[in-house]
Amino acid sequence: MTKIAIIGTQFGDEGKGKIIDLVSPSFDVVARYQGGHNAEHTIMTPRGKEIILHLLPSSIIKPGIYNILLAGVLVDPLELTNEIKELRGLGYRVDPSNFGISNRTHMNLDFHKEYERMMEDKKGKDAVGTTMKGIGPTAITKYAREGLRFREFLNPDSFERYLESLPRSYRNWVQKIFKSSKPSGNIVAKGVDTCKYLDMYQEAQEFLRPFIVDEAGFLKKRKNDNWLYESAQGCMLDIDAGTYPYVTSSNPILPPSDTEERWGISKAYTTRVGYGNLPTQMEPDKEKFMRGRKGVTPGAEYGATTGRPRNCGWWDGVIAEYAVNVAAIDELDMTKMDRFDEFEKIKICIAYKYRDSKLTEFPVDRYVFEQVEPVYIEVPGWKKDTTNAREPGDLPQEFIDYLKRIEDIAGRKIHYASVGQKAEQTIDFSGY
Ligand code: IMP
Numbered sequence: 001m002t003k004i005a006i007i008g009t010q011f012g013d014e015g016k017g018k019i020i021d022l023v024s025p026s027f028d029v030v031a032r033y034q035g036g037h038n039a040e041h042t043i044m045t046p047r048g049k050e051i052i053l054h055l056l057p058s059s060i061i062k063p064g065i066y067n068i069l070l071a072g073v074l075v076d077p078l079e080l081t082n083e084i085k086e087l088r089g090l091g092y093r094v095d096p097s098n099f100g101i102s103n104r105t106h107m108n109l110d111f112h113k114e115y116e117r118m119m120e121d122k123k124g125k126d127a128v129g130t131t132m133k134g135i136g137p138t139a140i141t142k143y144a145r146e147g148l149r150f151r152e153f154l155n156p157d158s159f160e161r162y163l164e165s166l167p168r169s170y171r172n173w174v175q176k177i178f179k180s181s182k183p184s185g186n187i188v189a190k191g192v193d194t195c196k197y198l199d200m201y202q203e204a205q206e207f208l209r210p211f212i213v214d215e216a217g218f219l220k221k222r223k224n225d226n227w228l229y230e231s232a233q234g235c236m237l238d239i240d241a242g243t244y245p246y247v248t249s250s251n252p253i254l255p256p257s258d259t260e261e262r263w264g265i266s267k268a269y270t271t272r273v274g275y276g277n278l279p280t281q282m283e284p285d286k287e288k289f290m291r292g293r294k295g296v297t298p299g300a301e302y303g304a305t306t307g308r309p310r311n312c313g314w315w316d317g318v319i320a321e322y323a324v325n326v327a328a329i330d331e332l333d334m335t336k337m338d339r340f341d342e343f344e345k346i347k348i349c350i351a352y353k354y355r356d357s358k359l360t361e362f363p364v365d366r367y368v369f370e371q372v373e374p375v376y377i378e379v380p381g382w383k384k385d386t387t388n389a390r391e392p393g394d395l396p397q398e399f400i401d402y403l404k405r406i407e408d409i410a411g412r413k414i415h416y417a418s419v420g421q422k423a424e425q426t427i428d429f430s431g432y
Pocket residue numbers: 011012013038039040128129130131132133134135136232233237246247248249273274275
């Protein structure tokens with residue numbers, strides 16, 4: 001029996017989907033435990049087609065695995081219904097035999113998105129740059145104890161009662177926040193329209209009903225199975241560990257408490273989408289190359305959820321060292337190493353400069369983090385196509401040296417290094 005968590009160690013988009021896809025055949029259950037459809041996990045079908053998943057776990061197309069959304073996931077029923085239908089349209093099975101939704105997941109509804117649009121708008125230059133999927137407001141209603149869970153959503157009477165009580169508290173609350181700016185949003189003007197909502201969600205209610213799982217009973221029944229816990233986003237977007245306030249509204253670094261091992265995923269370089277500092281942002285020509293062309297370059301750096309271009313930076317050792325410790329990472333997996341194949345030289349950030357001091361520890365103070373400058377070392381690139389490498393012996397020495405530097409800085413061994421999107425484009429360094 002094994003319980004392993006896959007956790008992003010940067011700002012999300014580390015390539016967790018590829019590693020989960022690769023290792024999941026050794027597991028019986030793959031479980032998402034936080035986040036919502038703000039996530040974007042890219043997996044490849046055996047025929048080489050790219051599929052982007054937002055809510056369904058990354059092993060959903062693999063036979064013999066049961067996939068589940070645990071209580072910490074925020075579920076938009078309309079998005080989830082569409083995602084399942086799309087996957088079925090591609091010929092994949094998604095039914096109660098391979099997928100379930102915990103009865104305690106919180107529902108992300110339409111008014112959460114409307115509220116988020118108003119909040120981000122009101123913040124102006126201080127906006128977080130969220131994915132606009134209503135994740136923050138869903139977390140707000142959850143923690144304000146005004147949320148709706150999947151069990152209640154499925155019961156038309158409970159759903160109606162919830163909608164009828166919600167407009168009062170929620171509208172009052174929104175009105176208080178916006179009293180000076182007087183937005184013309186629906187919630188403020190009219191409250192949540194119960195009839196409209198009942199209609200809007202009726203189909204999703206019926207469609208998702210067969211997937212409900214009693215989480216407590218399920219955990220008891222499957223406790224001796226091998227579980228893979230799949231996080232979304234990454235350590236630096238974690239609400240407690242990340243670059244607050246430019247973070248998401250959940251804890252990617254806190255997998256379920258029975259987790260035995262935590263594997264950290266790190267991209268060979270760093271990317272960030274949304275606002276908030278990226279100290280190691282590359283020079284414009286390098287960044288343009290790294291980002292690639294949307295829909296043309298495999299693994300191009302554009303958000304699949306929002307289409308926004310990702311900012312690209314060099315690998316940041318200050319963040320890596322912080323992340324592996326704060327998230328209690330046992331080992332690292334490196335992704336997208338092949339994206340450096342054409343580079344003459346590669347920079348690695350080993351510290352930050354802040355005013356006259358050199359920082360080797362991640363500064364929690366946001367106003368300090370905003371002003372840090374990276375201190376780099378420069379290492380030679382390998383100038384060789386590595387996408388056909390399958391074992392360490394196939395790799396140029398400079399590639400191995402780059403990994404060794406990362407191991408030294410992060411203080412963790414590297415298990416897998418990935419050189420392409422396909423499962424076979426992965427090199428196993430265990431025992432190396
Ligand atoms: P939210 O999660 O939509 O509230 O957005 C908060 C911050 O997290 C924003 O900077 C988003 O761009 C970022 N974010 C959320 N989900 C992801 C993800 O899956 N990958 C990368 N960034 C994300």
